[in-house]
Amino acid sequence: MLRAAIGVVCGVLATLAPAHAASLGAPAQVAWWIWPLALFACCFLLGIVAVPAGIGGGTLFVPIVASFFPFHLDFVRGAGLLVALASALSSGPMLLRSGLGSLRLTLPLAVLASASAIGGAMLGLxxxxxxxxxxxxxxxLGIVGVMLLSHGSEYPLVRRSDLLARSLALHGMFVDRASGRTVQWQVHHTLGGLAAFTVIGVMAGMFGIGAGWANVPVLNLVMGTPLKLAAGTSGVVLSLVDSSAAWVYLHRGAVLPLIAVPSVLGTMLGARIGARLLHRLDARAIRRLVLGVLLFAGLRALLKGTGVWP
Structure with a gap:
């Protein structure tokens, strides 16, 4: 199954790359409806590998689609925000009901990140x-480095919360159903966490990618949130941050249904299958595949922006 998935991903990318290169020179001899179908197939595969790899579909969507499809970057970023938003909205209520997402922790972080995401979206456009x-x-390329270097602690030790965390009542408990353990949690370094989320919001709005890759390390490594609670709270934060930035792209006319609809549908369907295959697929192999694709897409985006690689 894994080898087949890798082969299909590589085959799709290998097919799209020369078509994209041709579209930059002579007029493409491809029917217009081929691109939405190819985009749906590509996003379907991205959704499958995103769940076992532990990274949001929006993080994969923007660099890969911007590199291999003949769409303007503004439309790709607008669709990327909707992809990340759809994933977050589908999981947010469940995370809150299960206790793996904390509304108390979400609100102060999301307020700053949402405001900065609006500014980032306007700046990016x-x-x-x-x-x-x-x-x-x-x-x-920085995301690749974070994924390689960050190894979160499942239950980080926070001996004493700071004054700001106590004032905002950033503490609570949740039940880890895997171990049956009731986990009491509190946070520290709250001011640093708020500052980090402000920067994360700018990047999420400017580049149209979900910021789960950055949210979880900040919540876990900086603020001392248990890893599962950090992952759940990150999903709830994304549902607020991405919606704020998405409105800017929608208002500026940078959301094209021909791109957004197949992207969202493909990613959501793929994510459902990826969630069911989570215990069967080798997560480490999937993670290596994602790192390799992101590394190539990051280098291509860098060279494409400088004009070295059209």
Whole structure:
């Protein structure tokens, strides 16, 4: 199953790359409806591998689609926010009901990240596409580094919460159903966490990618949130942050249904299958595949923005 999935992914990308290159030169001899179908298939595969790899579909969507499809970067970023938003909205209520998402922890972080995401979206749409492409390549390579280096602690030790965390009542408990353990949690370094989420919001809005890759390390490694609670709270935060930035792209006309609809449908369907196959697929092999694809897409975006690789 895994080898077949890898082969299909590589086959799709290998097929799309020369078509994209041809579209930059002579007029493409491909019917218009081929691209939405190819986009649906690609996003379906991205959704399958995103769940076992532990990374949001939006993080994979923007660099890969921007690199291998002949769509303007603004439309790709607008669709990327909707992809990340759809995933977050589908999981958010369940996470809150199960206790793996904390509304108390979400609200102060989401307020700052949402405001900065609006500014990031406006800034990203105002900058030249080539400049955003270069910055996207740098960011994607940074994501690869974060995924390689960050190994979160399942139950980090927080001896004493800070004054700001106590004032905001950032503490609570949840039940880890896997172990049957009731986990009491509190956070520290709250001011640093709020500052980090402000920066994360700018990046999420500017590049149109979900920020789960950054939310979870900040919540877990900086603020001391248990790993499962960090992952759940990150999903709830994304549902608020991505919606704020998505409105900017929608208002500016940067959301094209021909791109957004097959992207969201493909990713959501693939994610459902990926969730069911989570215990059967080798998560480490999937993670290596995702890292390899992101590394290639990041380098291509960087070279494409500088004009070295059209």
């Amino acid at each position: 105002a900058l030249p596409a080539a400049a955003v492409q270069v910055m996207l390549g740098v960011l994607v």
